[in-house]
Amino acid sequence: MTDSMNRWRRLEALFEEIADLPEAERESALDRACRTPDGDPDDALRAEVQALLDADARAETFFHLPPPPRPLAEPIDRVGPWQLIERVGRGGMGEVWRAERADGPYEQTAAVKLVRAGLSAKGAARFVAERQILARLDHPSIARLLDGGVAPDGRPWLAMDFVEGDPITDYCDRHRLTVEARLGLFQHVCEAVQAAHRNLVVHRDLKPSNVMVADTPDGPRVTLLDFGIAKLLGEDEATPHVVTAADQRVMTPQYAAPEQVSDAPITTATDVYALGVLLYELLTGRRPFAHVEGRHAIERAILEETPTRLSEAVADDGPAPPPSLPSDVPARAAEAHAATPGPGVLRSSTAEKLRRRLRGDLDRIVLKALRKEPEQRYESAAALCADLRRHLAGLPVDARPSTVGYRASRFVRRHRTGVTVTAVAAVVVLAAAGIALREASRANDERDRAVQATVFLTDLLGDVDPDETGGREVSAEALLDRTSARLRSGLQGDPWTRAAVEASLGKVYGNLGLFDRGEALQRDALTLRQTLGGPGHPDALQSAADLAMLLTQQSRYDESEQILDEALASGTEALGPSAPAVAILRRAAGLNLVHQGRFEEAEPHLVRALADLRQSLGDGDIETAHAHAAIGALLRRQGHLVRAEAAYRRAAALYRSHYGPESARLGSVLNEIGVVVKNQGDYVRAEGYYREALGIFEATYGETHPETALALSNLGLLYKDRALLNGDAALLDRAEPLLIRSLDIFRRLHGDTHLRVAHTEAHLGLLALARGDAADAERWCRRSLATHDSSGTPALHTARPYPMTGLGEALVREGRAAEAVPILREALRIRQVSTPGHWRIAEAQSALAEALTRVGQHEEAEGLLTRAEARIQDGVGEFGPLRLQTRARRALLTARSR
Known part of the structure; x- marks a missing residue:
């Protein structure tokens, strides 16, 4: 920046600062402000500022701007219902008074801010704008706007909470x-x-x-x-x-x-x-x-x-207090x-x-x-x-590169004792296992032994299971493998205890994303428990639920459903239809159906499960928390965003209470809340949730876990949507590496034919559309549909319309609208059949309307756009990119039909 430009910037800033002051204060303000860097008076600068002030006064007269309000002869002691008691502050635009309400039967203290007499018209207008801004804000840590009006001398005022402190x-x-x-x-x-x-x-x-x-x-x-x-x-x-x-x-x-x-x-x-x-x-x-x-x-x-x-800013004598620090507070930290x-x-x-x-x-x-x-x-x-x-939690922070050494140092800081134990894991595991087995052998019945072994195992592996500690690195896999092998070999003569150990180990493996090993252990535990206690035994039912959810995570829905149907029949017959173990099975069955897009079938399962768990275990039980989260998953996919957020928040509160602020369970719910608030159009709040969830997952699971991949994908989609909303191409560059990294993780964990892989491929297609690369979008969306076919995704699954809609839009961009119309019609049909009340139907309607517009079918396109706009109004936040896209398509239709 040139010297002349620097001087003009300074001149402009001084003019704006002094123009807002009353006439009587301008001279002294000019004396203070118009000085050289050495502190000497700068007469030339002062003359230039004064010339601008004079020109400004002439301009106001020329354009007939209203003069600033003049004070009355008598000082004001009341504005509206507020009696002014004492002036407690004074700034460039106004005065602040402590005031008491004087017009009713109740007492209230407020801070009344009153425009200063002689303030310029621009300053007074800015004050009015402040009043309008405060009216928008409602937060416990923001002073509330209580009232506002015009004083007897014409000056605007506002009343806010009187804040002491x-x-x-x-x-x-x-x-x-x-x-x-x-x-x-x-x-x-x-x-x-x-x-x-x-x-x-x-x-x-x-x-x-x-x-x-x-x-x-x-x-x-x-x-x-x-x-x-x-x-x-x-x-x-x-x-x-x-x-x-x-x-x-x-x-x-x-x-x-x-x-x-x-x-x-x-x-x-x-x-x-x-x-x-x-x-x-x-x-x-x-x-x-x-x-x-x-x-x-x-x-x-x-x-x-x-x-x-x-x-480096801390002085040797400790941090110096700021000038406002009272003299009775010690300046030296040591003192x-x-x-x-x-x-x-x-x-x-x-x-x-x-x-x-x-x-x-x-x-x-x-x-x-x-x-x-x-x-x-x-x-x-x-x-x-x-x-x-x-x-504060000792976790890796975004402000530092996530190197292996840095992440290890954060882990050591959080778990000093745990790290010491791990260093001598071979000795500790064997010794602890021997003690536990000796204690178990002294118990009088098999159930006591199972309980004791489970408690032992939970203590032993507490720094491995992310759900329990929220802070274990995936490198714990080696310790877990050794523990599993040692304990299972030592429990051959005690099948109940062996089943309890295998069930616990299987859940931990599943939480770490090691599905094959987790499934093998869960199947062994289920078989043992069914053999020992019968298929309706509570432990057998719990194993069935755990195994089914593990299969659901891998999109093996039919296998999961078969296990759950058999277990529900056995559990209802043995324990009754409302037993907690049966309710947990209902919850698992409902979630399996949600993942398949069969929402109407899922709803009665999940509603009944939540009611039974609240009745039998109470509102504060962790199983009830899981049921709230499951209800949130259903409501989100049905498009009931406000109700979904409320359900997720109830789950999150219980997870914080049970697991702490950095648990993986909490991270999962925060990630889901991010999806919900983003779909409501609140991108800023959504990003906060996504980043918090991603931080938890990376610190807890590591960088190659499916939950980490899901959070990365969600953050990438957020950037894509923000780019569409703001026209900021740089955000697209930030979105792509997140989606590519997410896709790599899913492929590495699940292979090339998994639902998550298909879904992320579709996201990359939509990103290519946002970039304007229709050919690349077509390639990604066709690949996604092929992956859906290979993975056996049901024909009416709610994930299929994503790549279908993307493919149709890509074909329209390539001038192949007639080819796109049947694809987009099918995407809309799936949406209407699988989620008849969902706002995303508007997405399919809007895309189809554009294709129809381009092939000359204006009347049908008009009807689709009208219905899409009505649905968006009911279900999407005001600032969603879908609203902008639909408006653009309305404009296209109008132009083409003329």
Whole structure:
């Protein structure tokens, strides 16, 4: 950037800043702002700014803009129903008053923000825009808009929750919070910012004074304030937004992102940068560029300098408190530790310990948030928050490359004791097994022995089963193989105990994606239990359910259904139709039918299973959680997105309670919630769920597990849809490697003829369509249909319309619409028969309508588009790409029919 351009940028920024001030304050503001980098008065700059201010005043007169409101002779003491008690703050646009409601039988305190007398017309309009923005936001960590209106002197005002407390940095220092506690509070800030982004609002002024923390009976409460310079993304006719010549320059320089300084487009990444600055200050007591002074120097540093790492920003005497830190708070970390050990530590006990605590993951996380390039930062506040959660849990973080050595170090940190045990696994396993078998031999009956052996095995393999710990690497396979061989050979004379051990081992193998070994063990366990206790014994029924679900995972639906039908008949006869073991079988049967697309048959199984489990085991039992998740799977595929999300959330809450925040079970449900909210049009929130699930799967299962592949595929599809929505081709480049990696994993695990392989091939075809490569799309979609045929996918399976619709659209793009019409008709028929209420029927209707339009069948195309638009309105989020595609096809039909 040339010197003249730099000077113009600065001149423009100063003009915008000073034009919003009352006339009486402009002279002193010009004196302070118009200075050289050395601090001397810059008379030439001052003259140029003054000339712009004079021209602006003449322009307002010329265009008859309304003059700013004038204060009344008497000061205002009431606005609307609010009695102004005391002024508690004053800023560039207005004053903030503590006010009490004075018009009714109840009491209420509010913060009333009132436009300052003499504020420019543009500033007053921006204030009104703030009021409209606040009306969009509803989140427990965002100050609520309570009321609004116009004061007696014509100035607009708004009333918000009155928030007591301290700026977040002051609160943390006053209470001498540890790094962990600070990160915990900061996560609440991220959640509030994410809520604003979901409503297409970018705050643009995140700083400590706009993040208040107050003590409550439930603990510290974070509240996000001041959306005075917030920006709306996209158009919203209901919310006017003031756009000035340099609207993006409205900012607090110390917390501004590079794009705010350089007038580049403002996005949610702008707030991610400010969150990075805030986190930097929370952890070190300094801002990234605290070593420079003056607006011009700060802006240059933001654009050109790389921030110092957190661990290197800590001074030898401990982190220096910010200027607002009260004098009675110790400045030195060591002094704070000596005064109040434990939770009262001010970040850390010594400067060196603090450096070690910040070094590594936290260094990388903050620097990623502070990248100059918006696309290189975290893609959302939720993604930043998720990485902090992974760090606190000792899991690998996205901010660092996922090397084997790094992942191993995270595992060791989480499981120091477990790693030591594994290092001497051969000795420990044999010794523990011998003890368990001796204890089992002393039991009086076979059931006691089975229970004791199962408890032993669970303890022994607790750091292997991802569902139980959420943190075991797939390299545990070797230990598992040794354990399996040793224990099975030692249990030949005790069949009940051997069956219990094989059942447990089989489930662990299945959880690790090692299906062949898991199936062999599950079949042995089922045969033994049926022989020993009969086909209706509860243990035999559990083995049948486990084996059936393992087969369902491999798309072996007929085999699974046969096992479940036989077990249901035996269990109902032996235990009654409502026994928990029978309900678990019903749940497995329902899920098997869901995976086949037979939703009407699945629904009674799943509804009955949930009711029986709640009745017999209670709402908090883990089996009830599994039933809620199964209901969510059914509702999602039926297109009932809101109800599906509610069911998944109930399951997720129970999984968190039973398994912890990083379990694979929870990851699976988070992945499903991501699908649901994405289909509702909320791409930002969906991405947060996908990334959190992917982080759990990679840390838990490793990088070659089917759940990892599924999360990768979902994230790739999200990028594809966002690219269609925003017209951003760069997102397509990010989607392709994720889908290719997912396909490779599925092929390696399942071979070339699996449903998941077919589904991912179809996704790659749709990605090629989004790129505009119809030939490549045709190739992928035909390959997907061939894979469906080879895998024996039922003719009416809901997965088939994906490649059929993609193939039809590719043929239309290639000028072969007549060839596409019968394929698209069949895709629509399958949708209508298999999922008659699903919103994706609109997808097939819309695609068929375009093909019909191109072959001249305008009347039928009109009817299809009308029905598609009505269905989209009922079932898809406002910002879905399907809506845009359908509108485009409507426009095509209109043009062709003229």
